[in-house]
Amino acid sequence: MDQTAFFFEILFPALMQGLIVTLQLIACSAPFGLALGVAIAVGRQYGHPVISWLCKTYVFFIKGTPLLLLLFILYFGLPSIGITFTAFVASVLGFILCNSAYNAEYIRGGLISIKEGQMVAAQALGMTRWQAIRSVVLPQALRRAIPGLSNEFIYLIKYSSLAYMLTVIELAGAGKQVATKYFLYTESFAAVAVVYLVLVSITTVAVNILEKRVVVPGTVRANPSAQL
Amino acid sequence: MNDNDIVLRVEDIHKSFGGTEVLRGVSFDVHCGETKVFIGPSGTGKSTLLRCINQLTPPDRGQVWLDGEEVTNSGARINYFRQKIGMVFQNFFLFDHLTALKNVELALLKVKGMGKAEAHEKALTELRQVGLEEWADHYPAELSGGQAQRVSIARALAMDPDVILFDEPTSALDPELTREVLEVMKKLARNGMTMLVVTHEMGFACSVANEVLFMENGVVAEQGSPDLLLHDPQFTRMKDFIGRIDSRMDD
Amino acid sequence: MDVLPILIDWLPYLLSGVSSTLGLVFAALGLGVLLGLPMALGQVYGARPIRWAVGIYVWFFRGLPILILLFLFWFGIFPAIGLGHLSAFVVGAVVLGLRGAAYQSQIFRGAIQSVSEGQMIAARSLGMSRFTAIRSVILPQAVRIALPGWSNEYPNILTDSAVCYAIGVVELLTITARIVTQTHITIPIYLAAAGIFIVLNYGGLKLLHRLEAKIEIPGFGSGAM
Numbered sequence A: 001m002d003q004t005a006f007f008f009e010i011l012f013p014a015l016m017q018g019l020i021v022t023l024q025l026i027a028c029s030a031p032f033g034l035a036l037g038v039a040i041a042v043g044r045q046y047g048h049p050v051i052s053w054l055c056k057t058y059v060f061f062i063k064g065t066p067l068l069l070l071l072f073i074l075y076f077g078l079p080s081i082g083i084t085f086t087a088f089v090a091s092v093l094g095f096i097l098c099n100s101a102y103n104a105e106y107i108r109g110g111l112i113s114i115k116e117g118q119m120v121a122a123q124a125l126g127m128t129r130w131q132a133i134r135s136v137v138l139p140q141a142l143r144r145a146i147p148g149l150s151n152e153f154i155y156l157i158k159y160s161s162l163a164y165m166l167t168v169i170e171l172a173g174a175g176k177q178v179a180t181k182y183f184l185y186t187e188s189f190a191a192v193a194v195v196y197l198v199l200v201s202i203t204t205v206a207v208n209i210l211e212k213r214v215v216v217p218g219t220v221r222a223n224p225s226a227q228l
Numbered sequence B: 001m002n003d004n005d006i007v008l009r010v011e012d013i014h015k016s017f018g019g020t021e022v023l024r025g026v027s028f029d030v031h032c033g034e035t036k037v038f039i040g041p042s043g044t045g046k047s048t049l050l051r052c053i054n055q056l057t058p059p060d061r062g063q064v065w066l067d068g069e070e071v072t073n074s075g076a077r078i079n080y081f082r083q084k085i086g087m088v089f090q091n092f093f094l095f096d097h098l099t100a101l102k103n104v105e106l107a108l109l110k111v112k113g114m115g116k117a118e119a120h121e122k123a124l125t126e127l128r129q130v131g132l133e134e135w136a137d138h139y140p141a142e143l144s145g146g147q148a149q150r151v152s153i154a155r156a157l158a159m160d161p162d163v164i165l166f167d168e169p170t171s172a173l174d175p176e177l178t179r180e181v182l183e184v185m186k187k188l189a190r191n192g193m194t195m196l197v198v199t200h201e202m203g204f205a206c207s208v209a210n211e212v213l214f215m216e217n218g219v220v221a222e223q224g225s226p227d228l229l230l231h232d233p234q235f236t237r238m239k240d241f242i243g244r245i246d247s248r249m250d251d
Numbered sequence C: 001m002d003v004l005p006i007l008i009d010w011l012p013y014l015l016s017g018v019s020s021t022l023g024l025v026f027a028a029l030g031l032g033v034l035l036g037l038p039m040a041l042g043q044v045y046g047a048r049p050i051r052w053a054v055g056i057y058v059w060f061f062r063g064l065p066i067l068i069l070l071f072l073f074w075f076g077i078f079p080a081i082g083l084g085h086l087s088a089f090v091v092g093a094v095v096l097g098l099r100g101a102a103y104q105s106q107i108f109r110g111a112i113q114s115v116s117e118g119q120m121i122a123a124r125s126l127g128m129s130r131f132t133a134i135r136s137v138i139l140p141q142a143v144r145i146a147l148p149g150w151s152n153e154y155p156n157i158l159t160d161s162a163v164c165y166a167i168g169v170v171e172l173l174t175i176t177a178r179i180v181t182q183t184h185i186t187i188p189i190y191l192a193a194a195g196i197f198i199v200l201n202y203g204g205l206k207l208l209h210r211l212e213a214k215i216e217i218p219g220f221g222s223g224a225m
């Protein structure tokens, strides 16, 4: 078969199809991964001791377990107790769990780094503890967590490929299918690699711009920017 | 002065941390428009006293009354009282992620539930009061210490408090910047604001204070007009203390 | 169904996956140091083409999902260059190692760069060559500074090693999946595997931290990173 024809008529369209699914996976996971991460971090840091312990344990277990095993539990394990997800949903759930645990650690680091005086000053103005957390401490903590959160977002892009192991035909899956069908492994996976490199590189540049945007004027940036 | 214009009443405040008793029964009344200055050696509980007044540190014993209502043991209503009791800190504690203007606005929006436009106007007015209208859009890290402290005064003023607590508001500042902050505070005193000020600035105390309270070991050791404490031979302890800090400064 | 006895029956088999998983991890960590340290030196002290080459290597291996790297090398590159006979285990270890080298080189690079300028100047003033100065003054300090960051690569490599399942390496996750297929017991088996991973993860990390404490120099490095 003609190389050019293979690339432009078979591989490229397949990969673009896969890319769309990959982007869907990321778009469905990232916002919830962030929101849950914030909730876990705040619960850990400011919650009732029981809640704090639960949040800590959550992070401990999720970070200790390989993501692929987590995905297996969600997709192959849960049906045995009557909970069935589609492969796509199971993947998204797994990514949210994983992403949120890592995000929570960075956000908690941010929360810890905010000086006690900020909370004191807010409460002295009559804010409740919760108001002070939400409008004074958290906005500052999130800014400090941005380099870490950016890194986790980039990890999410890369680890979204594991959805293929649950039969979701995303970018990696699309490449694998074409490779197997046409016995063109190196070419197919090299093409997949290029797409990931482009995706990840663009994202890296984008988050670095974002980081510069949200810097509070007058403060020096303490953290290095996101890397791959 | 009669009892009717008492804004704040502090009665027999006790506070211990661990085994050490930091406040051992402090009482005083604050009249409307009055400025009281607290002075005393480090670690005698001046900051703790101010924090007990607005319950940032709950006292172990004793009561605080604001306009005849009990502040201590007020449960969730404490956030109402904290609006009425402003506080200015040694290290400013401006919200680092917000501009000067937004620092003043925040509690108006979140606590007072004021509308955006109104809060904006009010915040600008308060910044004008402390001479910082032009700096409204600057962030804390872009302000000098003196400017930052003036913003934090504006932030307290914006809540229309009945009384403002100042905890060593100029200790973190150079003499030059100290002066600009003290000017603002003097203006407030002249305009009839009720203020409790922990400071070692004797010049300020002499020109503004209606009463000086010298604290030592968790109690008010001497109390009276600045003139009285400095010149009446009956009082010696504050003079000793001032002598000590003056000679330290001369070194 | 009584799960516990079955679980206990299968436990030895499950545990046999541990050695394979740890083999992958240690091979990868070792290869990571072996390649990562010279790469870091190249990136800090090397000529422009070397810095460039290392930069591209790092960009490539850190920019790609581990799954894609495994597929690319297992199905594509290794067979294409006549190494098709390598076992899945070897390929898995090599790919984890090549990728680990990319990450670890950046940890070492940061550490080398954080050794103060004065150390090099002092060494040169004693008549040491640049090479000797790097080897006997800079590196011993840099390695100690890098150690905490390097230890933290261990959990990453451990959890990534499970992805080697995708190319058929018989490691812990693969064995877990096999047991699930045979026994039709799912969640308890998965949880047992997760438990083992967690023990390996935090247990290994604890050992590494103990090692760190052992080679610590009093007053040095605390707070350096």
Ligand SMILES: Nc1ncnc2c1ncn2[C@@H]1O[C@H](COP(=O)(O)OP(=O)(O)OP(=O)(O)O)[C@@H](O)[C@H]1O
Pocket: B017, B018, B022, B040, B041, B042, B043, B044, B045, B046, B047, B048, B049
């Ligand atoms: N939250 C706390 N926990 C434990 N001890 C405290 C706490 N706050 C204050 N203390 C102790 O209480 C004592 C009084 O502290 P406080 O800050 O009130 O003194 P101060 O008179 O304001 O002194 P300074 O002039 O140094 O500000 C000190 O010994 C201090 O260590």
Ligand SMILES: [Mg+2]
Pocket: B046, B047, B048, B167, B168
């Ligand atoms: Mg104090």
